[in-house]
Amino acid sequence: MKINNELIFEINGEKVTHDIVYNWEYKRMIAVHKTLAKMEGVKFSPYFDKWVKEKNIDAMRSEILRIKIQLGIEKMRSELKAKTKLANIISKFSNVLSNKRKFSITEIVVPNTNLTPKELLDRIIEIMMVNNDKHLEINLNTNPDHYVLQEVSDDVQEVLETTGGSPLPTHFFAHYNDEEKLVSTFDPKFEVQAPGTARLEDGTIIGGVRHQVGRDKDVLRFRALVEFPAVLPNYMIKEHQLHLACEFGHWISAAIDDNNFKS
Template sequence: MPVTTHDAIDTYIDGRLVAPAEVHSWESRRASAVLKKLTSRVGKLAMADLLPGVDLSALNTTDAQMMRDLLVTVKLHLGHAGLYAIVKHELALSERIARIAVAASRGGNTYSTIRLVVPHCSASQFGAWFDGLTATNAEADMIGACPDHYLLRGLPDGRQEVVETTGGSPTATRFLVDYSSGEQVSVPANPDYPVQIAGQAVLDDGLVIGGVRHQFRDLDGAMEAVLTVEFPRLFPSKMITEHRWHLATEFGNWITAFQQ
């Protein structure tokens, strides 16, 4: 099977085919922002220890793979405890905002959705590979897909812990994805898409703050993916629109990693 490069993936946002350069540009901006945040939070001496021999002032931030590798190295070396500490104030604030948004939305939801078309790719094989990331706890692969991923790991109970910056939010958010609760996600399953990845996003006390339903099928020699994240209805619209670029970045990188 031929390998599809990231640039060969057709990404549709709001029905518009966006150029690969637009996705790369978004990822580059976010990678620079996250590196700046990490450097500010831990200090230059700590960054020099985490990245020996790397001159942060001379980085080519448009080199996407180099930036991915660099950020993964920093995050893995900091470890879960270090990352929790770096974003602890953000997590406390974002949890309060999420609880308020859920209460104010009164059960209403809004959605961030994109569509991908990937030549020479199998929907069932990609779905199995993606499920395996959580099952095998492949943290480097999970956090490396998007600069805004701080921590993604599988938990012993089968759920996935996520610490990430969602869309255009100024703060990181922590939640758990329960993939056993996919039937409760408000996005309906389309029977034309036989491969489904769905689950509710919950806080530690079980409060549902959102969900995901990612749907895949084979179509004319390609894989078509409709990727949707569910948010409380009163979440800021900027977060909803910006999260489409987050989806395009992470799934573009995951699909490329799968095929390589």
């Protein structure tokens, strides 16, 4: 699973190379390897350390996916429960401290595609929200920090992941088409959007998203936007920009690959 070479990443108005995105992914794979290796019954390939030294990202990514699939969502959720419980307490406290939000934004330019903005967004949402084996593998593989991404009811996605810069994984539920307490607004230069709130299991809103897609001359432009409590340090917001580049770089690549949508 590779990011399409033609995609162009932009953060804070500056282009970001694929090497920077892959280097971020590489560092996170090392961290996730340590987390997964502590789980009961996990046995990584004896070649993993060799792949780390060689910076063989493709091999590392495939092996981490193999372990996640082997463990299964329920097992990973159980193994990480203590950490997510603590992270969720911190998230709830952070939300109480301030009603203001900080935005983590990454934009991705998508050239040479016949897809419309709506078709691209619909395909991404289909991968994220329609539960099947193919989508499970894609969703776990788009970012090393993904442990659970699955639809649990209409427009509601269960997410267990480590957000950029966080020392702990968070367990929350993304409620799409729910704009309660969102601070961001739809930018009219885009055509379609996927807004949503991020809620803990008890319904507490801890943030939100407003992903948007539009045309920019002869290319498509995707804006990934996540709202965080304003008390979070700026370095976490910046790290999450690379988190977004990694996951949406892979998601968009999967979405423009027609092989993922052939029956």
